Amino acid sequence: MSAPVLWIIFPIVASAILLFLVRYPRVLKISGIVISTILALTAILQPIGNVLRIGSLSVDITSIMYIFGRSLLLENTDRFALSLIYSTLLIYLLALDVRSVPAKFVPLSLAITGLLIAALAVQPFLYSAVLVELAVLLMILMVKEKYHQPESGIIRFLVYQSLAMPSILFAGWILGGNQASVSDEARLLSAVVFLLIGFSIWLAVFPFHSWLPQFSQAIHPYLFSFLFSLFPVISLLIIMNYISSLLWLRSAAYLTPALTVVGVIMVVTTGILGSVDKDLKRLLAYTVLLETGFSLLMLSIRSEQGVQLLYQSFIPRILSLALLGFSLAVGSNHGIILTNAGMKGMGKKLPFATTGILISLISITGFPLFAVFPIRFELLTQLGQTSSSSLIWIALGLAGFLVGVVKLFMMLTAPDREKPEINEKISEIVIIGLGVLFLILFGLYPQLTGLMIKPFYADIPVLW
Amino acid sequence: MENWINYLSVVVLLVGLFWLQLSDSRKSIVIAYSVVVLMVFSINIQFWTFGFALSKLITAIMAIVVMSLAPDTSQQVEFRSNRTGRVFRGLGLAFCLLLVIFTLNKTTAYLSLSVDQTLPALAILFCGFLMLGVSREPFKIIVGLLTILVGFEILYGAIEQSLLVNGLLAAVFLLIAVVGSYLILPPETEDEQ
Numbered sequence: 001m002s003a004p005v006l007w008i009i010f011p012i013v014a015s016a017i018l019l020f021l022v023r024y025p026r027v028l029k030i031s032g033i034v035i036s037t038i039l040a041l042t043a044i045l046q047p048i049g050n051v052l053r054i055g056s057l058s059v060d061i062t063s064i065m066y067i068f069g070r071s072l073l074l075e076n077t078d079r080f081a082l083s084l085i086y087s088t089l090l091i092y093l094l095a096l097d098v099r100s101v102p103a104k105f106v107p108l109s110l111a112i113t114g115l116l117i118a119a120l121a122v123q124p125f126l127y128s129a130v131l132v133e134l135a136v137l138l139m140i141l142m143v144k145e146k147y148h149q150p151e152s153g154i155i156r157f158l159v160y161q162s163l164a165m166p167s168i169l170f171a172g173w174i175l176g177g178n179q180a181s182v183s184d185e186a187r188l189l190s191a192v193v194f195l196l197i198g199f200s201i202w203l204a205v206f207p208f209h210s211w212l213p214q215f216s217q218a219i220h221p222y223l224f225s226f227l228f229s230l231f232p233v234i235s236l237l238i239i240m241n242y243i244s245s246l247l248w249l250r251s252a253a254y255l256t257p258a259l260t261v262v263g264v265i266m267v268v269t270t271g272i273l274g275s276v277d278k279d280l281k282r283l284l285a286y287t288v289l290l291e292t293g294f295s296l297l298m299l300s301i302r303s304e305q306g307v308q309l310l311y312q313s314f315i316p317r318i319l320s321l322a323l324l325g326f327s328l329a330v331g332s333n334h335g336i337i338l339t340n341a342g343m344k345g346m347g348k349k350l351p352f353a354t355t356g357i358l359i360s361l362i363s364i365t366g367f368p369l370f371a372v373f374p375i376r377f378e379l380l381t382q383l384g385q386t387s388s389s390s391l392i393w394i395a396l397g398l399a400g401f402l403v404g405v406v407k408l409f410m411m412l413t414a415p416d417r418e419k420p421e422i423n424e425k426i427s428e429i430v431i432i433g434l435g436v437l438f439l440i441l442f443g444l445y446p447q448l449t450g451l452m453i454k455p456f457y458a459d460i461p462v463l464w
Numbered sequence: 465m466e467n468w469i470n471y472l473s474v475v476v477l478l479v480g481l482f483w484l485q486l487s488d489s490r491k492s493i494v495i496a497y498s499v500v501v502l503m504v505f506s507i508n509i510q511f512w513t514f515g516f517a518l519s520k521l522i523t524a525i526m527a528i529v530v531m532s533l534a535p536d537t538s539q540q541v542e543f544r545s546n547r548t549g550r551v552f553r554g555l556g557l558a559f560c561l562l563l564v565i566f567t568l569n570k571t572t573a574y575l576s577l578s579v580d581q582t583l584p585a586l587a588i589l590f591c592g593f594l595m596l597g598v599s600r601e602p603f604k605i606i607v608g609l610l611t612i613l614v615g616f617e618i619l620y621g622a623i624e625q626s627l628l629v630n631g632l633l634a635a636v637f638l639l640i641a642v643v644g645s646y647l648i649l650p651p652e653t654e655d656e657q
Contacts (some may be wrong), residue, residue: 067628068626068627068628068631069626069627070628070629072624079564127628127632130633130636131630131632133636133637134632134635134639137636137639137642137643140643140646140647141646144646144647145651153603154647155605155647157644158606158640158644159596159609160608162609162613162640163612165636166612166613166616169616169620170616170619170620173619173623173624174621176623180630248589256485270536305509317481328627354598
C-alpha cells in the first residue's frame with residue numbers, strides 16, 4: 001500500500017461512505033474521530049518506506065502512487081504536515097457539538113483534508129491549484145446553511161479562490177516552458193506576478209484580503225476556525241514547495257525583501273483593521289491574517305532556523321484559533337450576538353467562554369507566558385538583525401491589534417446588574433479549560449513545541 | 465486566422481458574448497452561454513482531438529444545465545437592471561474587445577498560440593471578468609466564473625493534455641456549477657424539514 005492511498009484516498013472514500021449517514025450525527029462523529037486518530041497516529045509513528053506491522057499482518061508503505069500519468073508523492077518530509085493536519089482534524093472532531101454544527105461537517109472535513117493533502121503531494125507540484133480549488137468548493141458545501149440565503153461573503157470566497165486557480169496554473173504553464181532557460185527574465189517575471197496573485201488570494205494578502213473577514217462574518221465561527229486552521233497552513237506548505245522546487249526563485253535577490261514587505265504590510269493592516277472593527281467574527285479573520293503575516297516573516301529570514309520556527313509556530317497557531325473558534329461558537333449557541341455591543345457583560349453569563357476568547361486573543365497577540373510568545377520573540381530577535389525598521393512597523397501593527405483586544409475585554413467584563421452564573425455545559429468547560437491549559441503550558445515551557453517537532457527535525461525540508 | 469471559417473465563428477462568438485453580457489433573464493443567459501461554448505467547440509476542434517474538444521463542450525453544457533435547473537427566485541427579488549446599466553456593460557465589453565484586438569499580435573506571440581485561439585480566449589476572459597465585476601445576482605456571478613474558465617481552458621487545453629489535470633479541471637467546472645446552484649437555492653423554512 002502506498003502512503004497516498006492511506007492519507008489521501010482512504011479519507012476521501014471514507015467521507016463518501018459517511019455521507020450516507022448524515023441522519024446519524026453521533027455515529028458520524030465517532031467514525032470521524034476513529035479515522036482521524038488512526039491517520040494521525042500512523043503519520044506520527046510510521047516512517048514512510050518502512051513496513052507497517054499489525055500483528056501478523058505486514059504492509060509495506062511506499063511513498064508514491066501513479067494516477068493517470070501523474071503521481072502523488074508523500075515522503076518522510078511530509079510526515080510532520082500529515083501529523084499536524086490529521087491531529088487538527090481530530091481536535092475539531094473531538095470538540096464538535098453535533099447539535100450546533102451540521103452533520104455534514106464530518107464527511108466533508110475528511111474529504112477536504114484528503115484533497116488538501118493531495119494538493120501537497122501531487123507531482124508536478126504545479127497542479128496543486130486544481131486540487132485546492134476542489135477542496136474550496138467542498139468548503140462552500142460545508143458552510144452553506146440550509147435555512148439562510150447565502151451571504152455575499154460566501155460567494156466572494158468562491159469567486160476569489162476560483163480566480164487563484166487559473167492564475168497559478170497559468171504561471172505553471174509559463175514556467176513549464178521556461179524551466180530550462182532562466183535567462184528569459186521577462187517571462188520568469190510574468191510567471192512570478194501570476195504566482196504572486198494566486199498565492200496572495202490563497203493567503204488573503206493585502207489588497208486581496210477583503211474576502212476573508214466577509215467570509216468569516218457569513219459562516220459559523222467553528223467552521224471558520226476549522227477551515228482556516230488548515231487552509232493557510234497548507235497554502236504556506238505549498239508555497240514552500242514552489243520555492244524549494246524552483247531554483248531561480250529560491251536564489252532570487254528580491255525574494256527576502258518581498259516576503260518581509262508583504263509580511264509587515266499584513267501585520268500592520270491587520271492591526272489597524274482589528275483596532276477599529278466591532279464584529280468579533282471579523283476579528284477571528286484578522287487573527288488568521290496576523291498569523292499569516294508572521295509566517296511570511298519567518299520565511300523571509302531565509303535560514304533553516306526560519307523554517308523550523310515556521311513549523312513550530314503552526315502548533316500554537318492552530319491551538320489558539322481552535323480555542324477562539326470554539327469559545328465563540330459557545331457564545332453563539334447561547335444566543336450571544338458576536339459583536340462588541342452584543343457581547344457586553346458576557347463575562348457574567350458565560351465566564352468560561354469569555355476566558356477562552358480572551359486567552360486565545362491574548363496568546364495570538366503574543367503576550368509573554370502564552371504559547372505564541374516564545375516563537376514571536378525568537379522571530380523578532382532574528383528579524384531585528386536583518387531589518388530593524390520592520391520591527392517598528394510590526395510593533396505598530398501589534399499595538400493596533402491589542403487595542404482591539406482591550407476594547408473587547410472592556411465590553412466582555414462591562415459591569416451590569418445581572419447575577420454571575422455559569423451557563424456552559426460541563427463538556428464545554430472541559431474543552432475550554434484544556435485549551436487554556438495548553439496555551440499556558442506552551443508559553444511556560446517553550447521547549448514543548450520544539451520537543452513535539454523534534455522527531456521530524458531530520459525530515460523538515462531545507463529551503464535555503 | 466488559420467482558417468477562414470473561424471472569422472464566422474469569432475463573429476458569432478462576439479455576438480454571443482454581447483448577448484451574455486446584456487442579458488438579464490436566466491433563459492437568455494443560458495442560451496447566450498450555450499452559443500459561446502458551441503463556437504468555442506467549433507474553434508477547439510481544429511486544434512485538439514475530437515474527443516478532447518467534445519469532452520470540454522459536454523462539461524460546459526452540463527454545467528449550465530445544472531445551473532439552469534436551480535429554482536429561479538428572481539421573481540421574488542428584482543435584479544433587472546435599467547437601460548443605463550446595459551449601455552455601461554455593453555460599452556465596457558466593447559472597450560475590452562478593443563484592448564484585446566489592439567494587443568492581439570503581442571499576446572499571441574507571448575502565448576505562442578494561434579490568433580484563432582488567442583482572440584476568442586481573451587474575449588471570453590474579459591467578458592467573464594466584466595460579468596464578475598458588475599453583477600450582483602449570484603446566478604450571473606457563477607455564470608461569469610464559468611465563462612472565465614471556458615476562456616482559460618482554450619489557452620490551457622492547448623498546452624496541457626494530461627488526462628488527470630483535464631479530468632480535475634472538468635470536475636472543478638461541474639462542481640462550481642453544482643455549488644453555484646446550491647448557493648442560489650431558496651432557503652428552506654424550518655417547517656419544510
